[in-house]
Amino acid sequence: DAGVIQSPRHEVTEMGQEVTLRCKPISGHNSLFWYRQTMMRGLELLIYFNNNVPIDDSGMPEDRFSAKMPNASFSTLKIQPSEPRDSAVYFCASRSPQGGSIGTQYFGPGTRLLVL
């Protein structure tokens, strides 16, 4: 198994540009999570999906951020327009279905975003 795959691994863009981050979860996993990590705020949950349906997006910072999961094997996190304060490492994680809410999350390698 290749694990959770994220692309691109690094992204440098200019303020105002649209940024799209991509994630392929582990096959068979039915939950997908997007996190953001900065030195100041640590690791923050942005949004998560169960069975491709967004369940909780309360962590999404503002309307410039949007996430989709069109099918079980693909998700995107989009920032439009991007701002320098969006610079961070963005992680995607997936989890297999288990009883209740219990399950191990498997993280991807992250996308390092720098907005100039």
Added chain:
Amino acid sequence: DAKTTQPTSMDCAEGRAANLPCNHSTISGNEYVYWYRQIHSQGPQYIIHGLKNNETNEMASLIITEDRKSSTLILPHATLRDTAVYYCIVDGWDDKIIFGKGTRLHILP
């Protein structure tokens, strides 16, 4: 989700056991204790989890007190590759896990 309290940092000599404490005094009966770690520049990695009983796997052991208000992660023979930030998390039934600041573990040669 219940909150957890961990020391900011710890040192451990290479080859010795590393014991990382975590307080979760407001944990409820159906919440599990999970441990993850994050090695520099990598995504967090699952280590172990438990509910009431002590647990052991190939990476570590988890000791949970009888009242479940605290736990200890034990790395039996720490190596330099165990240098990382270790997160203690309480996972409930709402699918969300909240990462705190964790403990930065330094393994000293």
